[in-house]
Amino acid sequence: MTDDAERLAExxxxxxxxxxxxxxxxxxxxxxxxxxxxxxxxxxxxxxVAEVENLAGWLTTVTGRVCLDVLRARRNHGEEGLEGPAGAEAAEHAERDAHTDPELAAELSDSLGMALLVVMDALSPAERLAFVLHDLFAVPFEEIAPIVGKNTAAVRQLASRARRRVRGQGDETDAGRGRQREVVSAFLAASREGDFAGLLRLLDPDVVLRADLTASGYGAMPEVRGAGDVAEQFSGRAQAAELAWIDGAAGLRWAPGGRTKVVFDFTVVGGRIVAIEMLADAGLLAAMDVEVMAAR
Structure with a gap:
């Protein structure tokens, strides 16, 4: 093996x-x-790959492309997914195997375990890839687009549709919406009160906060990762934000003078916030259904 090949392998x-x-x-x-x-x-x-600037990113997209092929093959052959008895059996095998792999055990023990996988099994392959790569692993839509053969706007819609379906997990949609509201309401209260510990309890350890270009122009950081850093962004703030339904899911909006300028689109899984999208693009906001929540 050559030195270059050894370095690549390492x-x-x-x-x-x-x-x-x-x-x-x-x-x-x-x-x-x-x-x-x-x-x-x-x-x-x-x-x-000598000219590849971000080899880690290249490997992530290649892995995503391989997985997309596997998912499409499943659909084409009508293979059984993770629901029902097959899902229970898959969960047992996954948990058993995890005991022999500490790193994998850590992955499976977080809030994104088999329950989420079962929900995601109902997504189309392209929706699943867009959601996993963007929402869970922070791959930009621009890099996902070539994998699924769609433009950036279409990939954003795939991820948004997947996100809404994931949020609706559970036996009753109303119960799911109620839980979302509780989490986002608690997050808003902790933010206003500067309750850093309270924010940490609500955030997944690997939570990602992203701002679109317009929101970044207002001074927001394009991306912040990790519960501690995301909590710092909100602690003692959000005084002017208000609870709102964003495309049917619990979120926040900032609306000076009654006109929505920014929305905070939350992804809540297992009672914890795994992603927050700070969106301020006028065209995107115009296409969203934003409804202020009635006070309880």
Whole structure:
């Protein structure tokens, strides 16, 4: 093995836990995730990556592309997903295998476990890829678009549609909406009161806060990752924000003079906030259904 090949192999090993997490979220099967990651390695070995600036990002998108092919093949062959008895069996195998892999056990023990995988099994392959790569692993829509063969706006819509379906998980939609409202309401109260510990309790450890270009122009950071850093962005703030339904899901809006200027679009899974989108683009806001929540 040449020195360059050895360096690539060593780098790949540093990325393997992350790539396995991506593939597992996409496929819901440890065996298939391992196969997908191995295929990504083979593609790495066959590719000229000397000019690739972000090799970690390249590997993530390649793994996503491999997983998309697997998901499409499942649909084409009518294979059973993760619902019902098959889902329970898959969960048992996943949990059992996790005991022998501490890093994977940590991945499976967070709020994005089998329950979310079962919900996501109802998504189309493209929706699932857009949601997993963007919302869970912060891959920009611009990088996802070529994988699914759509433009950036269409990929954003795929992720948004997937996000709404994930939010609706549970036996009753009204119960799900009520839980969302409780979480976002508690988040707003903790933000206004400067309750840093309270914010941390509501945020997933790997939460991602993203701002679109217009919101960034107002001074917001384009992306903030991690519960501590996201909590710092909100602690003692949001005094003028108000609870609102954003496309049917609980969120916040900032509306000076009664005109919506910014919305905060929350993704809540398992009672914790995993993503917040700060959106201020006028065209996007015009297409959204924003309804201020009635006071209780």
């Amino acid at each position: 780098f790949f090993q540093t990325q393997r836990p992350h790539l396995t997490a991506v593939a597992y979220r996409m496929l819901g099967s440890l065996a298939e995730a391992d196969d997908a990651v191995q295929e990504a390695y083979l593609r790495l070995c066959r590719s000229d």
